[in-house]
Amino acid sequence: MLKKIIAFGLVFFVSFFSYAEIKEITILHTNDLHSHLLPHIETWISDSREVGGFANLATLVKQHKLSNPNTLYIDAGDYFSGPYVSTLTKGKAVINSMNYLGLDAACIGNHEFDHGWDNMLEQMEEATFPILNGNIFFEGTDQLVWDNPYTIIEKGGLRIGVIGLHGKFAFYDTINFQMTKGIEARDEEEYLRKYIDELKPLTDLIILSIHQGMPGRQSSIGMTDVERNLYKDILLAKNVPGLDIIISGHAHQGTEKAIISNGTIIVSTNAYTTELGKLQIKYDTEKRKIISHSNELITVFDDEIVDDADMLREITFWEKEVDKIASRPVTSTTEKMVRAYGKESNMGNLFADAIEAFDERIDFAVINSGALRQDIVPGMITKGDLISAFPFPNTVVMTKLKGFQIIKIFNHAAGMTNGILQVSKNVKYSFTPGAQVHEIWIKGNLIDNNAVYWVAAPNFVTQGGDGYWEFQNAIEYIDSGVIIVDAVENFLDGRANYVPKYEGRVLIK
Ligand code: FE
Numbered sequence: 001m002l003k004k005i006i007a008f009g010l011v012f013f014v015s016f017f018s019y020a021e022i023k024e025i026t027i028l029h030t031n032d033l034h035s036h037l038l039p040h041i042e043t044w045i046s047d048s049r050e051v052g053g054f055a056n057l058a059t060l061v062k063q064h065k066l067s068n069p070n071t072l073y074i075d076a077g078d079y080f081s082g083p084y085v086s087t088l089t090k091g092k093a094v095i096n097s098m099n100y101l102g103l104d105a106a107c108i109g110n111h112e113f114d115h116g117w118d119n120m121l122e123q124m125e126e127a128t129f130p131i132l133n134g135n136i137f138f139e140g141t142d143q144l145v146w147d148n149p150y151t152i153i154e155k156g157g158l159r160i161g162v163i164g165l166h167g168k169f170a171f172y173d174t175i176n177f178q179m180t181k182g183i184e185a186r187d188e189e190e191y192l193r194k195y196i197d198e199l200k201p202l203t204d205l206i207i208l209s210i211h212q213g214m215p216g217r218q219s220s221i222g223m224t225d226v227e228r229n230l231y232k233d234i235l236l237a238k239n240v241p242g243l244d245i246i247i248s249g250h251a252h253q254g255t256e257k258a259i260i261s262n263g264t265i266i267v268s269t270n271a272y273t274t275e276l277g278k279l280q281i282k283y284d285t286e287k288r289k290i291i292s293h294s295n296e297l298i299t300v301f302d303d304e305i306v307d308d309a310d311m312l313r314e315i316t317f318w319e320k321e322v323d324k325i326a327s328r329p330v331t332s333t334t335e336k337m338v339r340a341y342g343k344e345s346n347m348g349n350l351f352a353d354a355i356e357a358f359d360e361r362i363d364f365a366v367i368n369s370g371a372l373r374q375d376i377v378p379g380m381i382t383k384g385d386l387i388s389a390f391p392f393p394n395t396v397v398m399t400k401l402k403g404f405q406i407i408k409i410f411n412h413a414a415g416m417t418n419g420i421l422q423v424s425k426n427v428k429y430s431f432t433p434g435a436q437v438h439e440i441w442i443k444g445n446l447i448d449n450n451a452v453y454w455v456a457a458p459n460f461v462t463q464g465g466d467g468y469w470e471f472q473n474a475i476e477y478i479d480s481g482v483i484i485v486d487a488v489e490n491f492l493d494g495r496a497n498y499v500p501k502y503e504g505r506v507l508i509k
Helices: 002-017 054-067 084-089 092-098 117-124 168-174 188-202 223-229 231-239 309-326 346-356 383-389 403-414 469-473 484-492
Strands: 022-030 071-075 105-107 136-138 150-155 158-166 183-185 205-211 245-249 259-261 264-267 275-284 289-299 329-333 364-368 379-382 395-402 421-423 427-431 437-442 452-458 476-483 506-508
Touching: 022 054, 022 158, 022 245, 054 071, 054 275, 054 309, 071 150, 071 205, 071 245, 084 092, 084 309, 084 383, 092 117, 092 309, 105 158, 105 205, 150 188, 158 168, 158 188, 168 183, 188 205, 188 231, 205 231, 223 231, 231 245, 231 259, 231 264, 245 275, 264 275, 264 289, 309 383, 329 383, 329 484, 346 364, 346 421, 346 452, 346 484, 379 383, 383 484, 395 403, 395 469, 395 484, 403 421, 403 427, 403 437, 403 452, 403 469, 421 427, 476 484
Parallel strands: 022 071, 071 105, 158 205, 205 245, 245 264, 364 452, 427 506
Antiparallel strands: 022 275, 136 183, 150 158, 259 264, 275 289, 329 379, 364 421, 395 452, 395 476, 427 437
8 A cells, every 4th residue: 555655656746747748649631632532443553442532531530539539630622623523512512521531620722612712611611620721811801711710729738720721822823713703812921920920829839731832743753753742831831930730732742751841840642532641740848849750641442441331321422412413324435534644645635626526616625634633434424424534614715816825825735834735636736844845736737826726725724724824815715604524525425435546646755
């Protein structure tokens, strides 16, 4: 008994007088979920094993939170737009499913605006987890569009401030301008400083969830690429002191190892629910800082994880809701249709050809590579497949341009900042990636600088999206109001089958 009293006294003495404590916190993170409610094949991971899906993610998050209660889960935006369930419900299915993910906070990404900012607000109202943004305002006012710049979460006795921001450049670079009329993004750096100042006295740790940087592309391997793609985050951390962690979205670029910039830990995952990021930190309460960390990207293999039952019920509900439209057969194909960012793709050819055929005045059509989001597998092609392939409600626009303007447009494509242009059968071009376009042939003839051509493209591109500003100087501009997917459906309708093709339309020099 005496021994017990002495031992108890000793423990009490030690814990009373030594207030330095090491807290272990796990921060689960994702970004660019892009409405991948269901597991799917990502060929860069495996040709046969499905990955991702919200029901698998939900299970993983639950398991981690059970094994360490000092776990929080933060997402860095772009949950809308991907498989058709998002487009057909304007994101409602995604937000309602996210309510079962176990999220502690999420910021807003550019694709949350795909159906307009007013729709974004309507859908966000249904979220039962905190959604954060502190730098998108109603034009010319100090009124935040979504008035929730940060939140404070208590975990393991630590007060953790989480700020949500959207990169200003990414906002104007990647959102269809029609969808952001009346609202504006302001400098993320300025607002980050402001919120850090406000949060510093109230918190032990500050995390930024931000959507910015290089627009999403398929993941590339190697640290040089990672650092290039997350350069905006690296710079932001360098310029703004007082930030402990950045969880970044937009680049679709996983950080196997966290990047450190000015003492800030930067992490991100590859897109489409393929990975759950797991950042573990040790925080010294006396030094008031993180003393060590490790990051891991857990691949979400469907065959290794049991679906979360609540999530599965929610997903099944939404899939049923949209099934009538999504399962409508259009035509069939015996070959797979794939997408490419830096070269010709047979899916790009289909979409561009369909737009070219939209109106007989059109000389040729182009589409941005980034508009194509999901491959189409051999078999029946449904309306849902087409929507998943091109999930944006873009319309067909016809523009009258001079040859030299078209050259400018193709030079921007060749620069590869946002991927090349996929083109219709009437056009062929050669280019050097990252540099410039060499030759452009239209209907077999070299382009004439001063001749006038009718060029059709999605309204996202013709409004200057992905940096294609030259369309704004068109001599004539006609927005048909017809949704791209409907034009493609119309193009394919009535055909027993469609044969995807490669024709050497895009030549790399
Ligand atoms: Fe994205």
